[in-house]
Amino acid sequence: MTTAVAAIIQLIDVHKSFNGLEVLRGVRLAITPGEITVILGRSGGGKSVLLKHLLGLMSPDRGQVQVMGQDLANLSEKQLFTLRQRFGYLFQHGALFDSLTVGENVAFPLTEHTDWHRARIQAAVREKLYQVGLSGILDKMPGDLSGGMRKRVALARALVLEPEILLFDEPTTGLDPIMTTTIGELIAATVRRLKVTAVIISHDLGLAFSLADSIAFLHQGQIISHTDPQSFRQSRLEPVQQFLQGQPDRLETAEV
Numbered sequence: 001m002t003t004a005v006a007a008i009i010q011l012i013d014v015h016k017s018f019n020g021l022e023v024l025r026g027v028r029l030a031i032t033p034g035e036i037t038v039i040l041g042r043s044g045g046g047k048s049v050l051l052k053h054l055l056g057l058m059s060p061d062r063g064q065v066q067v068m069g070q071d072l073a074n075l076s077e078k079q080l081f082t083l084r085q086r087f088g089y090l091f092q093h094g095a096l097f098d099s100l101t102v103g104e105n106v107a108f109p110l111t112e113h114t115d116w117h118r119a120r121i122q123a124a125v126r127e128k129l130y131q132v133g134l135s136g137i138l139d140k141m142p143g144d145l146s147g148g149m150r151k152r153v154a155l156a157r158a159l160v161l162e163p164e165i166l167l168f169d170e171p172t173t174g175l176d177p178i179m180t181t182t183i184g185e186l187i188a189a190t191v192r193r194l195k196v197t198a199v200i201i202s203h204d205l206g207l208a209f210s211l212a213d214s215i216a217f218l219h220q221g222q223i224i225s226h227t228d229p230q231s232f233r234q235s236r237l238e239p240v241q242q243f244l245q246g247q248p249d250r251l252e253t254a255e256v
């Protein structure tokens with residue numbers, strides 16, 4: 001007999017609309033602790049909206065989001081703030097604070113959320129920057145860095161609190177293939193070393209298949225497939241195959 005592992009995050013029939021546009025239409029998703037779950041789906045399909053629900057940055061019109069057994073709707077702002085400290089997140093346009101140095105940017109979560117002394121913070125910041133391959137740029141300003149470097153600084157900032165859950169929205173967009181592999185390996189190594197849980201949105205199928213323990217596919221506001229990468233690749237669902245093969249919609253092709 002196998003014992004089911006309790007989900008660390010659970011979305012139960014989550015609905016979300018914006019001005020009449022139904023983006024999430026009954027999302028059901030259970031995230032297994034200690035795994036990397038990659039969320040795939042068409043552009044504009046609601047993946048980022050879904051991710052924001054996991055942090056309580058957006059709340060569902062209907063349905064429930066449970067994180068570590070707590071229904072986010074029952075938490076006060078203060079409790080949500082405390083819960084968010086257990087997450088490390090990197091959003092699509094992972095903005096750095098332009099007026100702070102790289103070192104100050106990476107230190108920010110530590111100065112905000114811990115009472116660590118300066119030397120301990122500095123050591124943690126140096127270690128994280130080293131891990132993303134960016135030693136020796138502590139005093140640079142974000143404006144002096146390339147897009148890929150800024151992304152890696154944002155990643156170092158997301159990891160610095162050594163959080164239990166990592167949420168990454170397009171962590172490798174704008175990076176060259178070598179840097180994409182490096183960042184992918186860093187994420188995988190971090191998840192395995194710290195035994196954390198990661199939920200990653202990516203358009204990079206190579207990265208998705210190399211990283212994922214499971215792939216959840218968001219289509220027309222619902223998760224229509226959530227399975228291991230191998231089974232996902234062999235899915236008989238038409239929207240999944242269309243996505244994997246990069247086929248345009250029939251309507252578009254009919255007009256040619």
Ligand SMILES: Nc1ncnc2c1ncn2[C@@H]1O[C@H](COP(=O)(O)OP(=O)(O)OP(=O)(O)O)[C@@H](O)[C@H]1O
Pocket residue numbers: 018021023041042043044045046047048049050092
């Ligand atoms: N705060 C908001 N107010 C109004 N509409 C929003 C808001 N946030 C997202 N949307 C809309 O929700 C839809 C889904 O957006 P979302 O960014 O989640 O898509 P996505 O799947 O992450 O897309 P991509 O892969 O291109 O990043 C879009 O139509 C977007 O305009």
